Amino acid sequence: MDKKKEKRALTLTRQASGFALQSLNQLLWPAACINCRENICETDNGLCNKCWNELLVCTGADYCPRCGRDASRAAQLEGLCPDCQGKEIHFDQIARAGIYAQSLQKMILDFKNGKTELDSVLGFLANSALQGSGFYNDIELFVPVPLHWSRRLARGYNQSQVLIKKLKHPTAPIRTNLVRIRRTKAQPTMTSPTARARNVAGAFAVRCGHDFTGRKICIVDDIKTTGATLNECAKTVKQAGAAKVFALVLAVAGQKM
Numbered sequence: 001m002d003k004k005k006e007k008r009a010l011t012l013t014r015q016a017s018g019f020a021l022q023s024l025n026q027l028l029w030p031a032a033c034i035n036c037r038e039n040i041c042e043t044d045n046g047l048c049n050k051c052w053n054e055l056l057v058c059t060g061a062d063y064c065p066r067c068g069r070d071a072s073r074a075a076q077l078e079g080l081c082p083d084c085q086g087k088e089i090h091f092d093q094i095a096r097a098g099i100y101a102q103s104l105q106k107m108i109l110d111f112k113n114g115k116t117e118l119d120s121v122l123g124f125l126a127n128s129a130l131q132g133s134g135f136y137n138d139i140e141l142f143v144p145v146p147l148h149w150s151r152r153l154a155r156g157y158n159q160s161q162v163l164i165k166k167l168k169h170p171t172a173p174i175r176t177n178l179v180r181i182r183r184t185k186a187q188p189t190m191t192s193p194t195a196r197a198r199n200v201a202g203a204f205a206v207r208c209g210h211d212f213t214g215r216k217i218c219i220v221d222d223i224k225t226t227g228a229t230l231n232e233c234a235k236t237v238k239q240a241g242a243a244k245v246f247a248l249v250l251a252v253a254g255q256k257m
């Protein structure tokens with residue numbers, strides 16, 4: 001056998017044993033849906049068909065590019081929906097993967113409660129939202145919404161930081177120079193938008209030596225409810241000199257299905 005044939009035979013043998021090993025693996029440890037544990041094929045991106053279908057129900061509707069709430073394109077007046085007109089919004093644009101309901105809501109809650117392996121699926125949804133937004137090419141830095149150190153210690157991680165690592169962008173790096181300097185009450189315990197805004201007022205600051213001046217920054221969080229947290233973060237980085245602030249969230253709450 002000449003050298004070439006020998007090499008090809010070797011590759012084929014390796015490939016065959018590779019396939020055999022793969023099928024054996026599949027037989028012994030079949031891939032399971034990371035959401036419902038149903039058996040799936042390796043090619044299903046971690047989720048079974050049923051879970052993908054349920055998830056896609058929560059994504060895809062038209063939303064206001066300023067506040068992220070459901071709004072048909074026709075109802076948007078100069079880029080603002082009726083809901084956000086007259087409101088003081090410190091971020092310039094927003095992208096969202098979906099609405100905070102049903103399957104997406106459950107997945108985000110699981111993700112925050114330790115099921116970090118959902119980062120691949122949620123990262124996929126966040127990347128689609130980001131690439132479909134009008135500001136993808138303008139982003140210069142990604143910044144996660146910070147948790148207070150005591151909350152991060154209790155949870156073991158910051159879900160926004162886990163998510164941000166899954167984002168695909170050719171140039172923009174991640175910066176963690178936005179910090180939470182005050183422990184706030186959990187936002188879900190607050191009912192009114194005013195109470196939520198008051199709860200987070202002055203809760204954030206930027207680290208010395210930050211490079212936000214003149215930059216276009218995309219702030220990343222898991223959920224937007226009234227937008228008080230994102231608004232306060234955007235205000236803080238703009239006060240630090242940011243030229244523009246975009247927001248990316250997995251889900252916007254308070255929307256009807």
Ligand SMILES: [Zn+2]
Binds near residue numbers: 035036047049050052
């Ligand atoms: Zn499933």
Ligand SMILES: [Zn+2]
Binds near residue numbers: 065082
């Ligand atoms: Zn709006």
